[in-house]
Amino acid sequence: MLDWMVWTVPTALVFAGLAVLLIAMTVWGRISPPVARRGFLRIETDRGDRLYIGLISAAVVLAGWIAITDLSMWLALGCALLVAVAIGIWG
Amino acid sequence: MTDQTTVAQSPSGAAEPAPPPAEEAKDARVDPRPKNNRAWWLVLPVVVSVAFTAVIPLMTVVNYSVQDVFSPSERIFVGLEWFREIARDPEVRGAFVRTLLFSAQVLLIEIPLGVAVAVAMPRRGVSVSVALVLVALPLLIPWNVVGTIWQIFARGDIGLGGWAINNVLGVNFNYTLDSTDAWLTVLVMDVWHWTPLVALLAYAGLRSIPQPYFQAAQIDGASAWATFRHIQLPRLRGVLTIAILLRFMDSFMIYTEPFVVTGGGPGNATSFLSILLSKIAVGQFDLGPAGAFSLLYFLFVQILCYVFFTVLTRSGR
Numbered sequence: 001m002l003d004w005m006v007w008t009v010p011t012a013l014v015f016a017g018l019a020v021l022l023i024a025m026t027v028w029g030r031i032s033p034p035v036a037r038r039g040f041l042r043i044e045t046d047r048g049d050r051l052y053i054g055l056i057s058a059a060v061v062l063a064g065w066i067a068i069t070d071l072s073m074w075l076a077l078g079c080a081l082l083v084a085v086a087i088g089i090w091g
Numbered sequence: 092m093t094d095q096t097t098v099a100q101s102p103s104g105a106a107e108p109a110p111p112p113a114e115e116a117k118d119a120r121v122d123p124r125p126k127n128n129r130a131w132w133l134v135l136p137v138v139v140s141v142a143f144t145a146v147i148p149l150m151t152v153v154n155y156s157v158q159d160v161f162s163p164s165e166r167i168f169v170g171l172e173w174f175r176e177i178a179r180d181p182e183v184r185g186a187f188v189r190t191l192l193f194s195a196q197v198l199l200i201e202i203p204l205g206v207a208v209a210v211a212m213p214r215r216g217v218s219v220s221v222a223l224v225l226v227a228l229p230l231l232i233p234w235n236v237v238g239t240i241w242q243i244f245a246r247g248d249i250g251l252g253g254w255a256i257n258n259v260l261g262v263n264f265n266y267t268l269d270s271t272d273a274w275l276t277v278l279v280m281d282v283w284h285w286t287p288l289v290a291l292l293a294y295a296g297l298r299s300i301p302q303p304y305f306q307a308a309q310i311d312g313a314s315a316w317a318t319f320r321h322i323q324l325p326r327l328r329g330v331l332t333i334a335i336l337l338r339f340m341d342s343f344m345i346y347t348e349p350f351v352v353t354g355g356g357p358g359n360a361t362s363f364l365s366i367l368l369s370k371i372a373v374g375q376f377d378l379g380p381a382g383a384f385s386l387l388y389f390l391f392v393q394i395l396c397y398v399f400f401t402v403l404t405r406s407g408r
Contacts, residue, residue: 003163005147006154010168015150043405056397059390066171067178073171 025051039091050091054084149389156382173383183384185359186367187391190343193278193363197342200282202335205289206327210319212294223294226287234284238351241280245352266353270360273353277361280348285341289334296330297323332403336396343392364388 025048034046041053058080065076156173160166177183212222229237245266247253256264266272300323308318346365349355355362355370362370368388372381 005151006158006160006163006166008154008157008168011150011154011157014153043401053397056390056394060394063174063178063387063390066175 041091050088054087058084152382155378159379173379177383186364190363194342201286201289205286206293208290209293229284230287234347237284238348242352245276273360277349292330292334296327300326
């Protein structure tokens with residue numbers, strides 16, 4: 001039935017990861033409601049905002065990396081995750 | 092303590108009476124009772140329809156962008172190869188710069204011009220309806236018709252505009268041969284088509300400003316410019332946010348009008364991202380590279396919209 005969507009294992013894992021992330025954030029928000037604060041981004045964000053900004057920044061790191069250098073994309077993924085985590089914690 | 096400081100620091104706190112205690116309590120989140128969130132189920136139809144029309148197709152695009160697909164059963168996983176190819180393609184980079192430049196010019200012209208038109212529009216009487224209809228007219232015309240109108244209008248032989256520039260002004264103007272002329276034609280066309288939207292939004296914003304503000308300005312002897320700068324412009328922040336977002340997104344994704352007028356030419360002078368994308372996706376049917384292209388395109392639009400939105404909504408706080 002989903003043949004036309006031409007799924008692959010890596011893309012399925014990415015989307016499953018995103019879905020898990022959203023569900024986890026919902027549950028977390030239910031247990032302890034998010035509090036908005038200011039970090040190095042200098043704008044008021046709660047943890048959902050920082051997750052969004054972090055994911056987009058990670059995508060920018062990956063896209064910039066692939067446009068500029070031939071170094072391994074695993075290294076890029078590492079940097080992207082670091083950026084996302086840094087924004088999530090201190091952003 | 093926190094709620095006290097919030098109230099004291101609120102910018103409107105000085106002019107307005109303090110909020111009632113109930114609101115204060117809500118602000119401080121002291122109400123321990125769980126809220127009834129069942130109304131969220133009413134959003135379900137939207138979620139389903141958006142999933143059907145946007146999320147699932149987008150997932151499919153992601154899947155296509157990492158494969159070379161001949162048919163659902165014949166496909167090869169290529170990893171990030173298409174992204175590499177697209178991100179380094181000089182044609183794509185050229186189109187990106189061109190589109191960005193076009194959007195910047197569109198915003199720089201249309202936003203001030205739209206506000207100026209709105210300020211100049213009449214406030215009362217029959218002329219209000221006449222002005223509104225006249226201003227709104229370009230918005231009612233379908234995109235491809237706008238393209239056709241300008242395609243003919245700007246021609247040097249049979250178009251009134253092109254003929255006048257060539258024969259009355261004596262300037263050699265030919266948008267099918269000269270890239271600057273083609274660019275100007277598309278830009279002026281967009282200004283003609285979409286400034287009315289900015290003007291109508293700004294007009295609505297201006298009309299919502301209470302009269303006492305103007306009376307106070309008059310008593311203080313404020314000049315027209317001071318009234319505009321300190322009363323009208325700050326009060327337009329909301330509508331201008333919407334106008335800038337709409338005009339940025341629309342101009343960054345412009346397709347139909349340049350496609351009809353210039354077809355991306357001459358050469359690739361007006362080949363914007365969307366024109367190049369549809370050439371790859373529909374013309375050459377390279378769905379893998381087109382998928383990668385659209386995702387990068389989408390990422391960029393997301394970022395700029397988020398930045399615009401954040402800057403414009405939070406700068407007032």
